[in-house]
Amino acid sequence: MREAFIGKDDLATLIGRWAKDHRVFVPVTFDIMNREETPDYELVRDGVPEKLKLHGAALAHTPKSFLFYAREVVAKYPGAKAEAAVEAPPTVLVGPRACDLSATRKYDKVYWSTKHFTEEYDDPFYIEKRERTLIVSLDCTAPKETCFCTRVGGKPHPEDGFDLNLSPVEGGFIVTVGSPRGDALLSGADSLLTAVSSEHRDERERSRRSVTEAVDRQNAKFEMDGPPDKYDLEASQEAWAYVTQNCVGCGACNRACPSCTCFLLVDQPAGAAYERTRIWDTCLSIGYARTGGGGNSRPALPQRLENRLRCKFEYSRDRYGLVTCTGCGRCIDACMGRIDMREAIRHVLTEKAKA
């Protein structure tokens, strides 16, 4: 893969150029109550924001917020047109981490099925956005304490699935080109790019190794040592009830998760006609599996949390050939009941071993 070095200020210049004909979202820090919070995306309007943050760990939002909107009108009827009306402005997303790219693979399989999976239904709303969104990913340079990507088969730095990747090094970044579209983002930028020195390469390797070790170290106590695609979390309802004690079924974990793909369709009047809106859904809500006449295959909350975690490890593996927990830790960060999914998995496996 083609690589080049770009200085910090030159990168800002380059991002500014992209913003002329794209919507460009970049990571910035939001200072709330004088505390540096998790970085999140900001749209580049007049110049690159000063609080640009291209180091650290993953952002609050995940690529799904840009590729599969939390809320989107998908049909208007009666008289609905056969062709989907999709708005997908050209977009550059600067900031996804390896965990995000890994989750996007599931999105591709579910919503761009003919290309990435074996099923026939392609979702026009996803595909249009996906095609018009360029991904400039970043190496993680410091894990959050909830990060565990290396325990689920991931790495803290991207290896594929990006258009460009940025690895922070002294004075700037190593830019790696991952696709022809990424290459096109660098066209006309030769004056900003220089050859990558061996010092920079060494520095990148050192940083990657140290982040990998840090993630491994902070997760040693969770004993998630087995191959992630071999998990069997079928355990007693007592074991699942124990880990669900503090769950209120709010679904924050689903919304924060980069690989949760489920949605709900809601119809409502719109003027003289009607519209159908698609919104992100949560498998933890009691109505999720409810059928006509009041039937429910998962009436109890422990059954639903079990379903969520087994979906990530077992069901996605069996259906899509992917473990879709990416270890990003966002579900742990988001949980108001402070449920740590790593502890949940350890508990379930321990109880299962005892039984």
Add this chain to the structure above:
Amino acid sequence: MKNLYRPIDSVIEDIKKETSTITTYRFRPKEPLTFEAGQFVELTVPGVGEAPFTPSSNPNVKDTLEITIMRVGTVTAALEHMKVGDVVGLRGPYGKGYSFKDFAGKEILIVGGGVGLAPLRSLILALFDEIDKYKKISIRYGARTPGDIVYRDLLPQWAKMRNTEVLLTIDAPHPDWTGTVGVITVLLEDLPFDMKSAVAFVCGPPIMLKFVNMKLLEKGMDPNHILHSMERNMSCGLGKCGHCMMGEYYICKDGPVLTAAQIAKFEDPF
């Protein structure tokens, strides 16, 4: 690109009351919508929402389709307020149907409960179109009370078809009923079939599926030959929204018809 979520405008052409809570509607979609017996469609009541239903009409009839619907929730209740000539939405068909053509030459057992006879009616009519290909068609149907029996006028006609029998039961004794009494499994005690090769198509409430499944397996039926219409919340029908997930299965794509063999690994699949 084609919009998967778009309902096709469909005119209500006929409404027939089956019981106090069950009604059969005939729809004429404004664009072609054909299906195989056992597949389902999503029915939109404008502004209220969608729900999945398996058509109850003959799949060989192409311009219209009928759906027999029981009032159980918001969509079905809103549908009851609609009239002949009103427009609803339909999309589909979705999922795998009854694959009955694989079973030519076999004895066919059809087990229905309550409104569960609706999808089976579609199958029965398709089977009747090629009745010479099947050794025997035995229809066994249970309803709660005599007043809950659907297709009251059709059942005697079906019983007159060649190599076809229709057996009925109601759950509890009733002054208007002189026939068999007891839940559906009472009709499954006596099964004069070659149990190794016979095929069963089962549809009804989940509790019925559970006991019928147990009974048919106990009677020695091949688990690959017991076909259940699974009840799940098929919301998008496209294998995407997740609501109908059952382990790695999406009932909307891998079902709604699943065999007893496919569901054997689940502790409580119904």
